[in-house]
Amino acid sequence: MAMPVPEPAEHGVTSWPGASNTLGSEPSAYLRQHADNPVFWRPFGDEAFAFAAERDVPVFLSIGYAACHWCHVMAHESFEDQETADYLNAHFVPVKVDREERPDVDSVYMAATQAISGEGGWPMSVFLTPDGLAFHAGTYFPPVPLPGRPSFRNILEAVHEAWVERRDGVEQNARGLAANMADAQLSGAVRLDGPPEVLDAALLPDALMLLARSEDPDAGGFGDAPKFPPSAVLEFLIRHAAVPSDTADAARDMAGRALAGMARSALRDQLDGGFARYSVTADWSVPHFEKMLYDNAQLLRVYSHWVRLGGNEVFPAFEAAAVASRCADWMLESLTLPDGGLASSLDADTVVDGVHHEGATYLWTPGSLRDALGPGDAEAVARMMNVGAKGTVSHLGSPLHPARELSDAEGRLWERVRPELLAARNQRNQPARDHKVVAGWNGLAVSALAEAGAILDRPDLVTAAETVAGYLAVVHWDSGSRLLVRVSHDARARGIGGLLEDYAFCADGFLALYAVTGTKRWYYLAEELIEAACSRFVENGHLADSTGESAQVFNAQGQHAALDPFDNATPSGAAGFAGALLSYAAYSGSHEHRLMAGNILGLLPPLATRAPRVAGWLLATAQAGLAGPVEAAVAGPDSPLRRELHRALLMSPSPGLVVALQSDDDGGSPADVDEVPLLLHRSGAPDGSPQVYLCRDMVCERPLGEVSQVQSRLVGMASGG
Structure with missing residues (x-):
């Protein structure tokens, strides 16, 4: 039965019994960012949905992450507004989710958002029934209507009206969407208990030719703006280039153009070496400034692998080595936590005088260059690094980037002034750091640091990989319960068990570290993780990304375990697991695990011929499988x-x-x-x-x-x- 609507409190905020903003005690930096909102936020969980059922109102689910610029914008415009908060509190149960802590929640409701609205991104705004079914969704909503986009208040009022006046239709549509999502999952399900299909080697050159159609041969990379670093695809291209074939040179050239384009652009911080999340322009000239551990770990690995491949004329190996080395330095200097884990990210925004400014730390004007270097060097650097009188990002200026290979003289100038500019920049306000440690992303970093240390002849990076691996082994992995916990804060694991991607990336990291060091501990930890994953994520012969941590997520996907085969910012859990299984089988001689990897690679044929850009890690794993592996x-x-x-x-x-x-x-x-x-x-x-x-x-x-x-x-x- 619905609760009676209470009278508004004198201070103007509707006061439900037991309602308040409860995020202040949450360890997530993103959730704590919203702890002072007048919105009565609750964390995702059974208690919030039970409260919605008791009140007979929908759940408003808002998903984002700490480094997200537009999440900050919507928070300031709507969630900090008292009138909007009053309406939201009166007619909904507001729930906040850190997508990095709960990618299972993010994944299913992102699929629902894309099905409902045709778009996806963060902040994600989803309206749910009290049992977790999505019935309306979008991303960022402005505080006032804009052409083609209603205001957030418009949306709240329309959803409330539909819930009250057309409830049966709303619930029927929600059930239909969940059923459709279940059908999609069943059509793409992976069975691991049968013989795998023989992988057709022709898929790989066919995928390469399809990738070539979407390549930007001038700036490098794929597609138009916004443009993301294609890390998993680059790994496939590098592996394909290493095997003599008619398409090997094309793969090498495509990879070289992308690696060169990113390395010489504003996507890469030319001062400290870290890579931003993506570029809002096709030529990589205006980055979206958050810096994520998972991007930098993957890019460190592919730049190191390019060095190992030998580079090419477009992007020489020595230049790639410098890029990789500086990226590794940035990761360790900016993200290492006192207990040995690596933090998740640096924010896109810098707070100056209480106001969020996107990229403020990283922007330069001709005047700020003169202040740091004096007039002579400043003018040369401004020309070389594309800093003009009008800022390309905002009135605060432009990021430094040459957008081309530097001449020898320019290279010497840059190496001379770079420390001075970095020292000057370090005096500015700095972006906030999200201190949470995510198991899978740290696993990616272990692989990258270990292999980069070996390839670049930097033992310090191998030592760093051992430190991160040790943190994962002690803090995140419980060998007694055979459980890997996804997130830790202050060296204390908390929250949900790891997802398939966490087990896969950590196992792959431990195997990479074993290859470099020969320390058997890492091999046996990888073995434990793989065996635990096989028990945890395989049910009735089917592979899933998670194990039903949430009844609401299970309901939203039609009460079927879900497996997303598509790479996103990181490789898909399925692709990562196939790679770890293939390596483990090569070490152990286990035909059972080799067959499991082959079954997962059965996902590849339709993706390779239709959407290879989201199947990079499956393609890379297939290339390894076809090569032996040795x-x-x-x-x-x-x-x-x-x-x-x-x-x-x-x-x-x-x-x-x-x-x-x-x-x-x-x-x-x-x-x-x-x-x-x-x-x-x-x-x-x-x-x-x-x-x-x-x-x-x-x-x-x-x-x-x-x-x-x-x-x-x-x-x-x-x-x-």
């Missing part, structure tokens, strides 16, 4: 030669190559029962010198003892020999 075991006691052999393997661009290094405490014993399976019964040469075994499906060729032999044979195996 398994390399380095056996024998530690010595300079063993380190050279190990490095030669780590520097190979062979797709999907997995590297196992015999631990020094094994004494080279082939009978060690705790050894990684790929190393079992492998030993050094009779004279004690180290050897490399190159294998496929645990069937190994004769061991090799010279670096040149290993390098030559890897090239031959990549060519199919």
